Amino acid sequence: MRAFFLLMEVKMKVLVIAATWIWSAMVGAAWNSDLCLVSRERRFGIGLTYTVMPPEKVTRSFCKIYEAIWQVEIRFTLAINVTNAYVVAYRASDQSYFFSDSKGPAFSKLFTETKRDYLSFTGNYMDLQRIAGAGRKDIPLGMSDLDQAITNLYYWRSGPGTTENTVARSLLVAIQMVAEAARFRYIENSVRRSIKATSTFLPDDATLSLENNWGALSTAIQQSNQGVFGRPVQLRKPDGTSFNVDSVTDSLISNLGLLLFVCNPQASRFNRSMDVKYYSNNVCSVPEPTIRITGRNGLCADVKDGVYADGNPIQLQQCKSTPELNQLWTLKKDRKIQSNGKCLTKDNRLSSVMIYDCNKAVTMGANVLCTSSGNAGSNLIMATNNYASSQGWLARNNTTPFVTSIFGFDDLCLVQGDRTSLWLAECRSGRIEQKWALYADGSIRPQQDQNMCISCNSNNQPGTIVLILPCSGSSQQRWMFKNDGTMLNLFSGLAMDVRLSDPSLKEIVISQPTGNLSQKWLPVP
DSSP states (O other): OOOOEEEEEEEEOOOOOOTTHIIIIIIIHHHTSSSOOOOEEEEOSSSOEEEEOOOSOOSOOEEEEEEEOSOOSEEEEEEEETTTTEEEEEEETTEEEEOTTOOTHHHHHSOTTSEEEEOSSOSOHHHHHHHHTSOGGGSOBSHHHHHHHHHHHHHOOOOTTOOSHHHHHHHHHHHIIIIIHHHBHHHHHHHHHHHHTTOOBOOOHHHHHHHHTHHHHHHHHHTOBTTEEEEEEEEEOTTSOEEEEEETTOGGGGGBSOBOOOOBOSSOOOOTTSSOSOOOSOBOOOOOOEEEEEOGGGOEEEEGGGOOSTTOBEEEEOOOSSOOGGGOEEEOTTSOEEETTEEEEEOTTSSBEEEEOTTTOOOOOSOEEEESOOSTTOBEEEEOOOOOGGGOOEEESOOSOEEEEEEOGGGOEEEEOSSSOEEEEOOOTTOGGGOEEEOTTSOEEETTOTTEEEEOOTTOOTTOBOEEEEOOOOGGGOEEEOTTSOEEETTTOOEEEEGGGOGGGOOEEEEOOOOOGGGOOEEEO
């Protein structure tokens, strides 16, 4: 088995640096070039694609990037295991140091021309914090801190009478500002904003919970059934309040930049023309989660009156405060959807949706679940998919819309300007006009007026102004946050954009997706 490492070589002193250096230098330059292809994209069948770290059996052992930063004073190299994005060692001039758990391929292959030694601690956060004598929440992050951390690591040498607390503290800074920022767009955004403002910041509860749960999120996503996790992953908001993530379609999941490789899908979607010699034999297990299905206007799919007689309709109803049987659905491995042992199916003669004996139920076909009305008590029907919000559903147990701020171009926040207009403005904590409720049907609504929805014009032409209009369940009101940062209208395929990349115009429009920064959006809890 060959190890696979990324060597990030930095010429110091860090004085001036591009705001996007972490992603472009660490990921873009090395991972999408002829030098070293190490990531795999996997599509989860619901419109979201994730970059998955490669399995451990790969053909190329190393790749290097050289990032010259302003002044050449010292040379420092950080070695990262590309199979998991974990730091394994660093080089300072002719000396290199390895975490105590980085034995085997790392020690035998890396920095062979240097004097090599082991640190007394592992790369585990608990171990790093113990040696540092401080928790991550108490260690500032920023470019000046990264500068000092690399300087500390460069000049430190092990020996009698030396302590390792400065080394551990410095590595905590480097790891979070490099590896964690590549894993999570939320952390990358915090780092970028601190660079722009030449300031420092302390990791908040949201940052720490993401760092602690990367493996859990990676596992849950890759082993999901139709996008639903076998068990929820608990995260925290910046203020410390906890919430559960239990679906790949959660907008928060779009914050993930990388996934740890856990298993191959049962029907592998990897492109086998890619330069990977072996694939892991570990095949993802498929759970059968029992969840609620939330749709239009935040209402739940409900077996009418709790009656399970064959042919009884499925309707929209207010989601119960505590789950009840007729609002609980089990996603089976064969892709059937069951409640109380019976299947959700369609009436072959009509377009209606009903509960029925699974042995006699017909297949659902190519059409999609829909409601002609957004009112409680309306029956579910099957309809041709036009990506309307009346056809948007989210399988999860937390049925409450997720309230978030939405960061956009130039680190400004999306704001409701008046009842029908929206634009970008300086982000301010606690401002209700900067809070948005993300509904299960794909609509985005001002928290202060949730009968209104962000809407694009029905002509779906590039350049059309995005407005806030009464919610109607239309195709113009269904949006998806993608993990490339775009906020896409599913029907038109157009992306929400800042007109002419100029926030002062106070106009948000739809445009062809280009990857421009004016089309990058980040929901932040």
